[in-house]
Amino acid sequence: MRTSVLRLIRSRSPSAASPRPHLLRRPYSSESVPERKVAVLGAAGGIGQPLALLMKLNPLVSQLALYDIAGTPGVAADVGHINTRSEVAGYAGEEQLGQALEGSDVVIIPAGVPRKPGMTRDDLFNINAGIVKSLCTAIAKYCPNALVNMISNPVNSTVPIAAEVFKKAGTYDEKKLFGVTTLDVVRAKTFYAGKAKVPVEDVIVPVVGGHAGITILPLFSQAVPKANLADEDIKALTKRTQDGGTEVVEAKAGKGSATLSMAYAGALFADACLKGLNGVPDVVECSFVQSSITELPFFASKVKLGKNGVEEVFELGPMSDYEKQGLESLIPELKSSIEKGIKFANQ
Numbered sequence: 001m002r003t004s005v006l007r008l009i010r011s012r013s014p015s016a017a018s019p020r021p022h023l024l025r026r027p028y029s030s031e032s033v034p035e036r037k038v039a040v041l042g043a044a045g046g047i048g049q050p051l052a053l054l055m056k057l058n059p060l061v062s063q064l065a066l067y068d069i070a071g072t073p074g075v076a077a078d079v080g081h082i083n084t085r086s087e088v089a090g091y092a093g094e095e096q097l098g099q100a101l102e103g104s105d106v107v108i109i110p111a112g113v114p115r116k117p118g119m120t121r122d123d124l125f126n127i128n129a130g131i132v133k134s135l136c137t138a139i140a141k142y143c144p145n146a147l148v149n150m151i152s153n154p155v156n157s158t159v160p161i162a163a164e165v166f167k168k169a170g171t172y173d174e175k176k177l178f179g180v181t182t183l184d185v186v187r188a189k190t191f192y193a194g195k196a197k198v199p200v201e202d203v204i205v206p207v208v209g210g211h212a213g214i215t216i217l218p219l220f221s222q223a224v225p226k227a228n229l230a231d232e233d234i235k236a237l238t239k240r241t242q243d244g245g246t247e248v249v250e251a252k253a254g255k256g257s258a259t260l261s262m263a264y265a266g267a268l269f270a271d272a273c274l275k276g277l278n279g280v281p282d283v284v285e286c287s288f289v290q291s292s293i294t295e296l297p298f299f300a301s302k303v304k305l306g307k308n309g310v311e312e313v314f315e316l317g318p319m320s321d322y323e324k325q326g327l328e329s330l331i332p333e334l335k336s337s338i339e340k341g342i343k344f345a346n347q
């Protein structure tokens, strides 16, 4: 098959007599990288569009399915003209959801309403819980083996909702469900790099717990490169990381929440999932997953990604007294958000 395709290219090429190998080479052919289908649900939205662009730029993706209730044919036509490996298709409306999902290896969900100033993420629950529930019902039916990257807020509740939907459908695999908390890590790294005056590309900071206010717990005591920051600086960095979403919501003044940095973070996390699926060793990211490292059934911490999704959930590691206090304080709020999601899904 490949030989005949090459022959065809050569025979049509003006330089067919002496083909230049680099012109014929397809660096991302299925021979070197496996075929991977990624579906984005909510692809016409503020996050969905730049995320579609970034996933189109990812050489690990061979098929990109862009689904939304409306507007996706335009996004797909636009993104589809970009010169990368993947084929792009747009799907609009519930009757096309099955087609969008079928065969997906990774499903990314940024569908739902964003915050306005004065709202908490939990204020989004009433609308987004129902959206997530119906999308996950379809995932259980059409691509039960896919890795699910949940972006829709409140993540602390939408991930438990997804788990319950999958349990009811008999398809739940705790290794394949992820709450995307990468934006907290992205922010913690940026803020730390600025304060410690180190290049952001060199920074590693785990962020654990959940994805709302005080449930976001950056572990700056484990940050590298090490910097001797004062306790007051660490407190300020922690608070800014916890309030990072609100900082953007207020700056956007009613026009939504983080979209571009979230698309970046979502693309980083999906790339890590794809690398894990493809057998790349030692892929580690923070994510909100089913967990037994605390008393809570879901918790964000460092997670190793492999061929079947979560390969290992890492312990929290050594923490400062300030971080230990933060951990203690976040447990009740995170517990109640998780329970709220479970209760909703079982109504």
Ligand SMILES: NC(=O)C1=CN([C@@H]2O[C@H](COP(=O)(O)OP(=O)(O)OC[C@H]3O[C@@H](n4cnc5c(N)ncnc54)[C@H](O)[C@@H]3O)[C@@H](O)[C@H]2O)C=CC1
Pocket (backbone or CB within 6 Å): 041, 042, 043, 044, 045, 046, 047, 048, 067, 068, 069, 070, 110, 111, 112, 113, 114, 115, 124, 128, 131, 135, 150, 151, 152, 153, 154, 155, 180, 181, 182, 183, 184, 211, 256, 257, 258, 259, 262
């Ligand atoms: N996990 C995280 O770190 C972050 C999460 N978010 C959350 O992501 C979500 C989306 O935010 P934005 O893209 O800014 O909102 P947006 O309103 O710009 O886009 C949401 C998209 O979802 C679509 N949608 C609604 N119902 C749908 C359904 N049933 N099926 C498919 N698509 C549907 C809408 O048509 C819209 O295109 C919000 O819940 C927001 O809070 C935002 C930033 C960071």
Ligand SMILES: O=C([O-])CC(=O)C(=O)O
Pocket (backbone or CB within 6 Å): 114, 115, 121, 153, 183, 244, 245, 246, 248, 249, 257, 258
């Ligand atoms: O703050 C919001 O509503 C959106 C979000 O989750 C974030 O930016 O971290």
